[in-house]
Amino acid sequence: MSTIDFDGVSHAFGERMVLRDIRLSLTEQRIGIVGANGSGKSTLVRLINGLIRPDTGTVSVGGLDVARNAKAVRRQVGFIFTNPDNQIVMPTVAEDVAFTLRRRGLTPLEITTRTQAALERFGLDQHADHPAHRLSGGQKQLLALAAVLVAEPEIVVADEPTTLLDARNARRITELLLGLSQQVIVVTHQLDLLAAFDRVIVMEDGRVVADNAPDAALGAYRELLA
Amino acid sequence: MIGLYHPGHSLIHRAPMLLKLSLLSLAVLLVGLLGELGQLGACLLAVIALFLLARVPLGAAWKQIGPILWILVIAVPLQALFAGWTTAGLMAGRLLIAVALAALFTLTTTVTAVLEGFQKLLRPFRRWVDADRVGLLLALTLRCIPLVAEIVSEVIEARRARGTQGSLLALAVPVVVRSLYAADAIGEALAARGLDD
Numbered sequence: 184m185s186t187i188d189f190d191g192v193s194h195a196f197g198e199r200m201v202l203r204d205i206r207l208s209l210t211e212q213r214i215g216i217v218g219a220n221g222s223g224k225s226t227l228v229r230l231i232n233g234l235i236r237p238d239t240g241t242v243s244v245g246g247l248d249v250a251r252n253a254k255a256v257r258r259q260v261g262f263i264f265t266n267p268d269n270q271i272v273m274p275t276v277a278e279d280v281a282f283t284l285r286r287r288g289l290t291p292l293e294i295t296t297r298t299q300a301a302l303e304r305f306g307l308d309q310h311a312d313h314p315a316h317r318l319s320g321g322q323k324q325l326l327a328l329a330a331v332l333v334a335e336p337e338i339v340v341a342d343e344p345t346t347l348l349d350a351r352n353a354r355r356i357t358e359l360l361l362g363l364s365q366q367v368i369v370v371t372h373q374l375d376l377l378a379a380f381d382r383v384i385v386m387e388d389g390r391v392v393a394d395n396a397p398d399a400a401l402g403a404y405r406e407l408l409a
Numbered sequence: 410m411i412g413l414y415h416p417g418h419s420l421i422h423r424a425p426m427l428l429k430l431s432l433l434s435l436a437v438l439l440v441g442l443l444g445e446l447g448q449l450g451a452c453l454l455a456v457i458a459l460f461l462l463a464r465v466p467l468g469a470a471w472k473q474i475g476p477i478l479w480i481l482v483i484a485v486p487l488q489a490l491f492a493g494w495t496t497a498g499l500m501a502g503r504l505l506i507a508v509a510l511a512a513l514f515t516l517t518t519t520v521t522a523v524l525e526g527f528q529k530l531l532r533p534f535r536r537w538v539d540a541d542r543v544g545l546l547l548a549l550t551l552r553c554i555p556l557v558a559e560i561v562s563e564v565i566e567a568r569r570a571r572g573t574q575g576s577l578l579a580l581a582v583p584v585v586v587r588s589l590y591a592a593d594a595i596g597e598a599l600a601a602r603g604l605d606d
């Protein structure tokens with residue numbers, strides 16, 4: 184499992200300090216991140232694939248400094264956003280999945296085969312030629328997952344992937360994420376699903392205030408909210 | 410195209426995109442030159458035959474062609490009044506054939522095929538234009554149509570829910586702002602998918 188390292192990372196948007204001297208080494212397979220709105224969770228995970236660059240400190244993935252190797256890192260790290268509408272690029276379902284495989288030196292046949300396999304895996308094969316924007320919210324998030332996983336990344340990062348979904352779809356997506364063979368890092372507000380994680384990090388005002396097994400971390404988070 | 414593609418295996422589905430596009434342009438040009446109603450009628454029959462060959466469902470075809478019929482219902486009598494029935498008939502026939510052929514193209518061609526076709530077409534010029542980027546831009550533009558349409562309908566709904574009514578500007582501002590946010594998020598997602606180069 185490749186390691187994600189935060190070494191003294193701080194970040195500010197204008198005057199506002201959003202992350203303060205974060206030091207973390209993420210090696211566990213399933214890592215959950217929780218915290219109040221605005222505590223810096225999205226900023227933290229966006230640093231992992233270089234969507235945001237740290238003001239100070241370094242983030243590295245598998246030994247690669249993200250700031251200097253963003254492109255190589257993004258091939259290893261798949262990212263799922265909250266709103267699947269924003270990550271669908273192509274008009275139809277199959278085309279969107281195939282889109283991830285562009286410029287990877289694959290033959291058209293390989294692209295078709297891998298796309299088809301990914302669609303089947305997420306139960307989207309009957310929708311292959313349907314307009315992606317007409318899928319249901321849950322199906323759209325499944326499509327986003329298929330489009331990320333078709334490239335076989337080593338790490339999957341998801342920033343509140345279930346916030347826009349109903350309870351059943353939220354559970355389904357979370358279970359899919361937790362069942363992946365990859366390392367998964369999930370930002371979530373679904374506290375009831377945290378028990379299945381190996382490690383839970385609690386953020387508060389740009390700092391890590393608890394970092395533990397789910398039970399202990401959740402206890403700390405509840406105290407914080409109280 | 411734009412999610413209008415209707416999957417199939419007909420000759421028309423399998424024909425190369427650039428061939429279809431050239432034939433489409435040629436046909437539209439030709440129909441513009443035809444001067445007799447009888448000739449246009451024959452063309453119309455040919456177009457119908459093409460639709461049958463492609464096995465496009467009636468409903469899907471109607472969605473594309475229906476709106477133009479409404480326009481013709483109004484435009485034809487008007488033009489007949491000013492220029493006579495023959496001219497009006499010619500105009501209606503040409504328009505109908507052009508729209509139907511364009512619809513047939515979109516119904517039987519995927520966006521990916523269009524992108525690949527253009528990339529092939531632009532390959533000799535790759536020193537000056539990045540065909541892949543042009544293709545991507547085209548795909549994103551198509552993708553934005555339903556997205557913006559959705560934003561517009563949501564903004565209208567939100568206004569209705571709050572019981573407010575106002576000028577077009579009051580509608581345009583939130584639409585533009587939300588579209589910009591969406592564009593920002595899509596840009597981020599593109600980068601995450603390794604396409605910021």
Ligand SMILES: Nc1ncnc2c1ncn2[C@@H]1O[C@H](COP(=O)(O)OP(=O)(O)OP(=O)(O)O)[C@@H](O)[C@H]1O
Binds near residue numbers: 226
């Ligand atoms: N692009 C930006 N420009 C300016 N400020 C930003 C930007 N992105 C985030 N912020 C600010 O940084 C702080 C932390 O934001 P972040 O999105 O990381 O929080 P979060 O923990 O993900 O919150 P939420 O639970 O609401 O998603 C917030 O105060 C937010 O307003």
Ligand SMILES: [Mg+2]
Binds near residue numbers: 225226343
């Ligand atoms: Mg967030």
